[in-house]
Amino acid sequence: MSVLSKAWNWNATDEEWDASYPCDKYIEGPRQAFIRAVGVEAPAKTLFRWVCQVKVAPYSYDWLDNRFRRSPRRLTPGAEKLEVGQAFMVGPIVEFEPDRHITVLYGQAGERGWPPFSLTYAVTPVGPGCSRLICKAVMTSRSRLDRVRWFLLAWGDLIMMRKQFLVLKELAEKTAGEKTTGDETARD
Secondary structure (H helix, E strand, O other): OOOHHHHOEEOOOHHHHHOOOHHHHHOOOOEEEEEEEEEEOOOHHHHHHHHHHHHOOOOOOHHHHOOOOOOOOOOOOOOOOOOOOOEEOOEEEEEEEOOOEEEEEEOOOOHHHOOOEEEEEEEEEEEOOEEEEEEEEEEEOOOHHHHHHHHHHHHHHHHHHHHHHHHHHHHHHHHHHHHHHOOOOOOO
């Protein structure tokens, strides 16, 4: 994989890259996509619960995207209660399936200078106590300016989402380990 292609695909398998995700149906016409993925040694249900936490905080570089406030290291009660229309990162949730995926649609044409885009956070079980976290983003790509914006967003997102995925992985694995040992109280 070339250095330039890293912006479009970080850690996803060919099957994950080729798969269809709910975000695909929200963007029509010429488009560009990127995908991120990470393996997690935690059950899909545990990992999905941590993905729901992204409603609460970004779990990336908190000094940059959370005004120096640390993203919670404990599960926030009620964060798993999803509804269509709820804010989730950059836009409202347009659809979800508990323990499987959350899909968000960002913006109308021209809003904040970015073309509309959609993204899906998907959690896939891959074995006993193991799962994969995948995020696919799709953006319109009708003009040269759209393609330049998308390229810049893909590189910035690679840095931010990689960090987010690694933090969510760590927290989900820690939670799974606590459940295995029977210690449900210490989550900080």
